[in-house]
Amino acid sequence: MSYENSARIINDDIFDLINECFAQEKSSRNNESRLNFFDTYNNYFVLTEDGSYSINSKEINHKVETLHTSTGAISESFEKFIKPMKFNYDKDIAILDICAGLGYNSSAAIADFIKNSSNSNLQIDMVEISKATYACGLLVPSPIPEHDITKKAIEDELIKQDYATLSLEKAEIPENININVFIEDARQTVQGLEDDTYDAIFLDPFSQNMAPELFSVEFFKQFRRIIKDDGIVATYTSAAPIRAGFIEAGFYIGLGPIFGRKQGGTLASPNPEMLDYSLPKNDEIRIALSDVGIPFRDPGLNNSSETILENRTEERHNARHNTKISSAVKTPIFLGDEMDDEKLKRRVERNLAKMNIPSTTSKEAFFIIECEKNYCEKQDSENNSTNRILDMEKRLKKVKKGNYV
Numbered sequence: 070m071s072y073e074n075s076a077r078i079i080n081d082d083i084f085d086l087i088n089e090c091f092a093q094e095k096s097s098r099n100n101e102s103r104l105n106f107f108d109t110y111n112n113y114f115v116l117t118e119d120g121s122y123s124i125n126s127k128e129i130n131h132k133v134e135t136l137h138t139s140t141g142a143i144s145e146s147f148e149k150f151i152k153p154m155k156f157n158y159d160k161d162i163a164i165l166d167i168c169a170g171l172g173y174n175s176s177a178a179i180a181d182f183i184k185n186s187s188n189s190n191l192q193i194d195m196v197e198i199s200k201a202t203y204a205c206g207l208l209v210p211s212p213i214p215e216h217d218i219t220k221k222a223i224e225d226e227l228i229k230q231d232y233a234t235l236s237l238e239k240a241e242i243p244e245n246i247n248i249n250v251f252i253e254d255a256r257q258t259v260q261g262l263e264d265d266t267y268d269a270i271f272l273d274p275f276s277q278n279m280a281p282e283l284f285s286v287e288f289f290k291q292f293r294r295i296i297k298d299d300g301i302v303a304t305y306t307s308a309a310p311i312r313a314g315f316i317e318a319g320f321y322i323g324l325g326p327i328f329g330r331k332q333g334g335t336l337a338s339p340n341p342e343m344l345d346y347s348l349p350k351n352d353e354i355r356i357a358l359s360d361v362g363i364p365f366r367d368p369g370l371n372n373s374s375e376t377i378l379e380n381r382t383e384e385r386h387n388a389r390h391n392t393k394i395s396s397a398v399k400t401p402i403f404l405g406d407e408m409d410d411e412k413l414k415r416r417v418e419r420n421l422a423k424m425n426i427p428s429t430t431s432k433e434a435f436f437i438i439e440c441e442k443n444y445c446e447k448q449d450s451e452n453n454s455t456n457r458i459l460d461m462e463k464r465l466k467k468v469k470k471g472n473y474v
């Protein structure tokens with residue numbers, strides 16, 4: 070199956086209905102199918118808590134995700150993608166919006182730009198693999214007025230690509246805002262983008278098990294090439310392999326905002342000073358020392374989700390008890406702790422012994438997590454999550470080889 074056919078996009082039923090709607094627009098050349106779509110099929114749209122609408126994904130392995138959090142689709146855009154960005158609107162800003170979907174993240178960026186800028190320009194490059202998903206953005210009620218600007222840019226591109234026929238979006242795109250709409254696999258798009266271009270990259274795919282190809286080290290290496298030195302990548306996920314992937318690709322990482330989830334997302338930048346908050350201590354320890362910190366790999370930027378997941382499982386298996394402590398029972402988070410639960414202690418110490426660490430309170434254990442003594446929620450250019458993770462990784466290697474002092 071080609072990647073386009075297997076890509077994780079919107080629910081199959083609404084996908085077909087949207088395609089029919091635009092096919093009808095083409096054959097009838099009247100606007101009714103588009104104008105009536107939302108009222109006719111509103112049971113397919115998911116109302117989120119802030120009044121904005123989301124939509125469900127395709128079912129993959131019996132799992133369905135919504136495109137946005139139920140806490141509030143458009144609020145999520147502002148909270149997770151705009152607030153952490155520290156844009157300096159005295160200068161021109163360039164944003165890459167990966168997995169643009171209904172266009173909410175771009176619309177939030179436009180709203181923030183219009184509110185805060187005076188003389189500068191905004192460039193937004195939106196990337197989305199599915200025409201029908203972009204088209205769905207034209208059918209959904211705009212959650213903020215600036216979504217009409219995004220809709221106009223999407224409609225123009227869908228007309229150019231002969232998917233939409235009529236020009237129904239009346240908003241004008243302001244002169245100082247330029248929006249490019251890419252309709253393709255984001256892995257293809259990034260390879261064609263110029264070095265050192267973006268102030269911000271919004272990374273908003275489905276979850277890692279649905280779309281690991283959009284969280285790979287090689288994909289992030291492209292980000293490292295195209296992002297400016299003080300640019301920031303924002304993503305909602307707190308998953309260990311993704312955070313590890315950013316570090317391997319040459320980024321510093323920090324904690325992103327918490328919104329609609331238990332844990333904060335992830336921010337990544339080439340410049341540690343752009344990232345205010347450390348990851349939680351146990352997240353650092355698990356990423357550095359256990360096999361959950363093995364990232365996703367996609368060397369040619371062309372593997373299927375299944376292959377990427379399978380390869381990571383194999384790499385984790387090979388790393389366990391070899392270069393990484395087993396992640397079972399979250400073993401590494403107990404380093405340095407006295408343990409009361411005898412049964413758990415036995416399991417933890419069995420895993421540690423395989424890495425030449427005699428116990429949770431051995432000198433080897435304290436040696437490995439030495440840098441965590443300086444842990445601080447606020448991070449800076451020296452004392453930060455990335456440096457601590459790299460330091461613990463190095464120390465684990467020394468202990469495993471038995472050549473530390």
Ligand SMILES: C[S@@+](CC[C@H](N)C(=O)[O-])C[C@H]1O[C@@H](n2cnc3c(N)ncnc32)[C@H](O)[C@@H]1O
Pocket residue numbers: 076077078079135136137167168169170171172173174175196197198199202253254255256273274275280283
């Ligand atoms: C969680 S949704 C994004 C929601 C979106 N940011 C918004 O504002 O509405 C994930 C999106 O990724 C798209 N997608 C899946 N695979 C992709 C790929 N390889 N390249 C680009 N987009 C992809 C899906 O079609 C879906 O719209």
